[in-house]
Amino acid sequence: MDESERDPSATAQPDSYEAAVERLEEIIDRLDSGQAGLRETLDLCGEGKQLVTYCAAELDEVGAGLKELRLDDLAARLESEAP
């Protein structure tokens, strides 16, 4: 199927990691039920892959190593940057 013919909501960026995971679970359940037709299956797989990519990117953002900042330093920086 042409990409432009797909439901736009299916390819929309999820609001959050938990929203993405929730939708992924729905997709897996639907696929596991065996009731999805070929077209729906391929659409769901495409959407699922996008969600997996999104979730992986979200995990990557907190996967680089813990970063520690001090509120005092941030406040001092703000004050020094103020005109």
Place this chain on the structure above:
Amino acid sequence: MEENRLAPQGRTAPGLPGPFAVGTYARKLQGWMRERARVQLIGEVTGVGRSKVQAYFELRDAEGAVPCAIWLNDLEKAGLDGTGLRDGAEVVISGGLDYYPGGGQASPNFCFRATHVRLAGEGDLIARLEALRKQMRAEGLFELQKQLHRPVLPKAIGVVTAERGAARRDLLAALERRGWGGTVIWGFAPVQDRHAAPAIGMALQDLAARPEVEAIVVTRGGGSLADLWAFCDETLCRTVAMLRVPVVSAVGHERDSTLIDDVAAVACSTPTHAAEAAVPLDCLAARESLERCAVGLRRAGEGAIGTRSRHLGALARGPARALQRERGKLNQKIREIRAAAERGLAGRADSQRRIGTVVLERARRRAIGADMDKRRAALHRAAVTLRAHEPERTLERGYALVEGDGGEPLTSAAEAGAAERISLRFSDGRVRARPERDGAA
């Protein structure tokens, strides 16, 4: 003051008694105050100072304060004359109102004259805590934080704790165990004394004001309720209730319950649990789960096409297979018919053969029957004839048979005369004899 000096006498309020001498009024005021009921007060000691004869301090809580004084000998009796009465201590004092009217040079002074003082016990604090808890619950302040959305995977969290506390180390270790490597913004604050609650409140507000902060942890280690009392501060707890960012509290140990636990979005027993509540997602497990998802989706996509193509293939082969099946059935029928036909022919041949055998046997028997009778009669005659010619029949009539030594018949006189011995066989037995020779005689 300017206005008072310039005001004419008629401007004072008409109809009031006086004017009295202020010293007289001051002494009457002192008497009136001292007659007020004696009570107990509980609060935090601040601004402790001492003179030669008494100690001064303020007794304070979030709602207000009262200036207090206690004679040093009363303080000594209470056992708090050393450093016992110090800033930040929660105490219960007994006494009543007092007023020092001053004098020509001395300033007047109002105070609550304490005659007894003791450090607040667990029971006192619990009673105060329960009263606060009841009031704040009635105001609905315990529900506000719990209605906030808590993201499962925050990128940045704020933490309010003591800079050198063990809680800091435990929290970091727990975050790293979950594979979370986001940003921690530390809002270090004292966690025990009268400066703690305002400092914690300020740090919380500053952290909540930062847009990247998605959750805030407030934590400290265990201690007595007096040690944890800063976390029961009404102002602090009201501040927490109104924050837009969810607050996870982990103050003291499991058995300790402070007011901040009630107002926070989540109350935890340890810094480790607080880390898990602030970052609910175990990132290591999530990565594994995500990989399984990706594999599952790939298989589902490939499987959907594979299954259907196999199904289509099967459908395409259907007509040929049906034809083959029908051909097989037809062949089977043919084999069955052939077998049946063969069985029918064989049966008929066998029947014919059986009928022929019976007919022939009957004919044979018919043919043999007459011949046999004739043969039997001829045989009987031959037997009778043979019997008539048997030597025994002759011997029965009185004849004798001459036989040699070996039983051979001697049929002439010459043979009998030549034999050494002879045997005469009669029908009833034998007689041996020796022939006589004429010449020898």
